Amino acid sequence: MGLTYEQIKTVIDPPPSPKLLSIFNDLEKKIAQHPSCVTEEYPFEHLANIGNFCITASSIQSKYIALILGKHVETSFPTDVMQQIFNIDPSVKLQFAKIKGLEYDGCISCVHEENGFFDLQKIYDMIYLTK
Numbered sequence: 001m002g003l004t005y006e007q008i009k010t011v012i013d014p015p016p017s018p019k020l021l022s023i024f025n026d027l028e029k030k031i032a033q034h035p036s037c038v039t040e041e042y043p044f045e046h047l048a049n050i051g052n053f054c055i056t057a058s059s060i061q062s063k064y065i066a067l068i069l070g071k072h073v074e075t076s077f078p079t080d081v082m083q084q085i086f087n088i089d090p091s092v093k094l095q096f097a098k099i100k101g102l103e104y105d106g107c108i109s110c111v112h113e114e115n116g117f118f119d120l121q122k123i124y125d126m127i128y129l130t131k
Helices: 005-011 018-032 079-086 120-129
Strands: 053-060 064-072 093-099 104-112
Touching: 005 018, 018 053, 018 064, 018 079, 018 104, 053 120, 064 120, 079 093, 093 120, 104 120
Parallel strands: none
Antiparallel strands: 053 064, 064 104, 093 104
């Protein structure tokens, strides 16, 4: 079961919309249940296998949700996983970017209902560089 809106309201003020939280829970659940998604605590040793990938990070904020997926540079993300990301509710906005790496690379997706765009590099840095 994903996070509930009541749980999110207690830690994020203002909370994201119920629609964004629903999309987050749905995406995270579907992606994590994919047979090639590695859900181990330390997934990197499994990413060299063709087709394997992992959710390396996720973020729920007041104005957006974000997911970062990782894989070995010599593999590709499964097509059906990418379709899940790109076929979300058309009433929200999706920003997507590839993340280049030497051994592992990936992608970041940001879903929001705002006018304009978010800086995906700042979102990435905020997820990985803040403690």
